[in-house]
Amino acid sequence: MAYFNDSSKVLMCPGHTDIAPYVANLTSSYSDKSNESSVVATSVFMLVLAAVFFNLNLFSRISNTSAVLNPTARLILTSAVSLFLPVMSYLFSEAKNTPDAAGASKVEEDLPVRARLILTWMLLAELLRKNVEAIPTTAAMQKGYSIIIANANAVAWLGYLVFFNLKGAGRVAVFGILWLLCAAKFVQRVAFTEIGKRSFAYGKNARLLSSYMAEMVKRPPHVQTPTPSQRLEMCNYVVMGEENLMLKPGSHGYELDLDRLTATYGDHIGDHIVTVGKIWALPQQEKKPRLKRLKRLCLSFALFKQLRPRFELLRAATKEETDHCRDLIFQGLCSHDQTDLEVEPGVALFQVLKDEISFLSEYYHSVHPVVLASPYFFVINYITFPVVVFGLCVMTVALAGDGDMPEAIASIGRDNYAISSGIFTLTKCLWRNFFHTPAAFFVIVDISITYLLFIAFVYEQVSEYMVFVFSNWFMVSLLCNYAARPRWRDSTTYRGILRRMSWISSKLSHPSRITLKQFSVLRVSWLSMTLPTTFLPRQAKSSIMERFRLAAYGHDGSPAPPSNGQYVIDHWRRHTDLSCFCESKSVVEVILIWHIATTILEIEYPGRHKAETSSRLVATRLSKYCAYLVVIHPELLPDDREGTERVLEDMKRDLKVAVGGWWAYYTAPERERYNKMMGAPLPDCPADNIHNVVHKGTKLGRKLMEDCRRDERPVWELLADLWVELLVYIAPSGRDEHVKGQEEALVLGGELVTLVWALATHTGVTRPPPTSVVVEDVEGASRPSILA
Structure with missing residues (x-):
């Protein structure tokens, strides 16, 4: 050279x-x-x-403020x-x-x-x-x-x-x-x-909140049958300032000064202790749309703090705590006057859940100090600290010139050609x-x-x-200072700044959008980064909310726990013959069977009528999302990961045979795969005797196609309800390894199943216990065994 x-x-x-x-x-x-x-x-x-x-x-980061x-x-x-x-x-x-x-x-x-x-x-x-x-x-x-x-x-x-x-x-x-x-x-x-x-307020906050919640739920409610507004306005979930309640560490948690919280509704709580109730009880004239969004944001912040003990493996919430939170969510937030919420209850609920998971994600994986956000921290970190650093830079220049500042400044251009020449x-x-x-x-x-x-x-x-x-952390801090200090509430300047910053923050964060990765077994791509992304339909949010409400309260006071689809089949009495397709010890098998059938139906009936558009969107999008969880995130499912991977490998092997070999499996377009699967002969035995997931899903798809020829609408409504049921079924879990999987998903911003898991954790909704069967031991004695 x-x-x-x-x-x-x-x-x-x-x-x-x-x-x-x-x-x-x-x-x-x-x-x-x-x-x-x-x-x-x-x-x-x-x-x-x-x-x-x-x-x-x-x-x-042009469109991302995370x-x-x-x-x-x-x-x-x-x-x-x-x-x-x-x-x-x-x-x-x-x-x-x-x-x-x-x-x-x-x-x-x-x-x-x-x-x-x-x-x-x-x-x-x-x-x-x-x-x-x-x-x-x-x-x-x-x-x-x-x-x-x-x-x-x-x-x-x-x-x-x-x-x-x-x-x-x-x-x-x-x-x-x-x-x-x-x-x-x-x-x-x-x-x-x-x-x-x-x-x-940060590192030791999870243990402090555990002690606080254990004492808070012991206090009787001030009103026996509160209205939805009263439930929110009386909520003593702490948003900020709980560190001011700490007296000293105890043998089982912290000893708190709960007398600083009032025993009667409406009394002064303290300038440095802000609760959800204090936020929701702001004067009527302050109930502007963007301030209502901030109120829900503060509720998300309080719920995020309650979820942290589960991620840090401290303790699970007690039944009294989950009952209290369940009533606050379903009989408070979701039953609140829609004209006051300005959005549908299901949309409002998922906004709260998405913001809560966003707080969790940023708390554990943030590269910026948003967790410490407050007006005081802003002054120290972004005004005072840069001034100090600038002073040190000036001192460095002076020391480089042995105290001769003019000579040192002149030498910067003389000794650095790139600077002197431009x-x-x-x-x-x-x-x-x-x-x-x-x-x-x-x-x-x-x-x-x-x-x-x-x-x-x-x-x-x-x-x-x-x-x-424009982070949610800073917005919460500003509103808490606004609620705690009357003179700030009287300031038109502060109110104007708060509204404008809230508007910009909401435009940058898109709180109502919940994205879903879409995977189909009939498509070529199996890589997460190449999968398409879509949004959760509005009807799905309402349906998930109502299914949780049903699991929590039931129709006649008898809760209806989530199932692997059997509850929906029993509810749609004209389709009880489909129950055999839900009879499996593995929920992964049920997901793949119904996913194959839904995909077949989607190809055959590509949504020509507007009447079934909403149910069809819910069914197809949740179907592809659940299949995505099976393939990409098996750790978020209730089945053991090794069992999930075994079922998936068996399905892949059978699918290769069904579509005509490995070459067609990797290269054939979706329509060609569909034609080969529909043209392949199936066993004549009943569906409950078929152990091949692909054959079972194809058989179910053909059955649903026959029903669609008579009337397409109820079939899509059935599938929409079933996929909501399966999503609600797979979400709850209290196992430490499952919680760890949810925590690992936070770094990606959280999955939809993480939002639903958080809702199940807050409200105490769980899956039914596994079925016990009797097996014989080596001596012939009977003993119970858990197989699921």
Whole structure:
């Protein structure tokens, strides 16, 4: 690569003849045959890494205000940056020992241009790394101090490279400021972690809430038969300020000062203790649509706090607690006057559940400090802290110039050619010579890497600020301060700010949209990232709510627990002959059988009539979503994972036979698969004697097609009810491994089944206990055995 320093190929930049020596110095490492491959590989790697950072921070967040990053992207970036520091340190050492080309100034001899460029990348990458790591706010999430020590070592090493290798005052000032930002970010993250895990409002909050709820439910209600509005206005679920109730740790939880909560409705609770009831009892004139959305958001926040003990494996809610929460949800929120809610009860309920799961997701996986959001934290972290850092930067510049501030500022341009010549002028010149001079190519690559890293860092700071200000956490904090302080409620300025911020936040977050991944066994794709996404229909929200209400209260005071579809078949008396398709010990088999039948019906009857559109949407979308859970997230289903995988593998094997072999299985379009399945002969025996899931699903599909020829509407209504029943059936679970699976799904934003699981946990709705049968032991004695 000697042509990089070929004097016959010079840069043509009229008026900037000093650019050529700078480019020669920057490309001197490429002309060294001993390390040219490593230098080129490093530039390519850094270009890819910078482009990923740039795309992740810019384009992926234009319509997303969540503080949670995609776990795959976060893992890749964290691993890449972890390997990046030692590799770049080695290349820095190599570049440091490679002298600049002829023409370098005396000041430039202290550290070659290429080494300074690599050091710039290392500092910018370290700044960006802090923004892809989750902030642990509990001791369990932190898992020791190994990560903090590793980050401290990285910051200390970069400080050594900056202050023990650079000699020019201007360079020490510029690189010292970048290092100071790295150190400030590190100190900031450590402060977030330590404050969070030691605070009763954050890290210790789950155990505190367990003690609070155990005492709160013991208090008798003030009204024997409250109206829906009264239930919400008397609700003593704490939104914020419960740390002010703590007296001291006890042998079984914390001892609380519950006397600070009033025993009569409507009395003053305290400026620092805000409950759901206090939020919902705000004056009538404040019941604007956006403030009603904030009230539901505060209810979500209170429910999120009640769900945390389950994720941290402290204890399950007692029957008294679930009964209280069940009445609050179904006889309070879902029975509330629709004109006051401004939305249908089912939509309002799922807004509350979605916001609750969003709080959980951001609490455990946030890369921004939204968990600590409050007006006080905003002033400290986004106003005071930047002022302090700016003061330290000014001090760094002064120390670099030995106290001579004017000389230090002047040396910044004198010692850094890219700054003195103008970075845009340099870039314009290089682009002009991109095809004329070979050396310009790699210089453009190197400068582009620096551009991308710097833009990603600046955008990340702006993004963090916007995510924080318009996060649900900050909205809840603002409303709690608004409810607790009468003088804030009397301020028209504060009310106006609160309404406008609430409007922007609601537009960015889309609280009513619940997305569903769609999977079909008759399609080619089996990869999660390639599956289509749709929204949960409005009718499905209402149907799920009503099914839970039925499971909680029943028709005549006798609850109807969820089933694997048998309850729906019994309810639709004209379809009782379909009950054999629900008779399986494995709910996964039932899901696959009815999914195949629903898919067959969807292809044969593609929704020509508007009359059955809503039921058809519910049936087809929930069918594909449940199949998606079987294939992609078996850990969220009640069956053991190994059993689920066995059923799925058997289904795949039988499906390959049904569609004509492995080639058709992987390449045939949906219509061709459908035709082969419908044309294949089926066993003549009854359905309950068929053990092949594909044959059973096909037989059910043909049966439903016969019913559709007489009347299509009731068939789709039956399927809609059945898929709602199956979703409600698979959601409840109290097993620790199932809770762990739900927690792992939070990093992806939570699944629909996670929302339904949260509703089941709050209301105490469970599946019926497994059936006990009698088996014989080796001595012939009878003993019970659980097979399901």
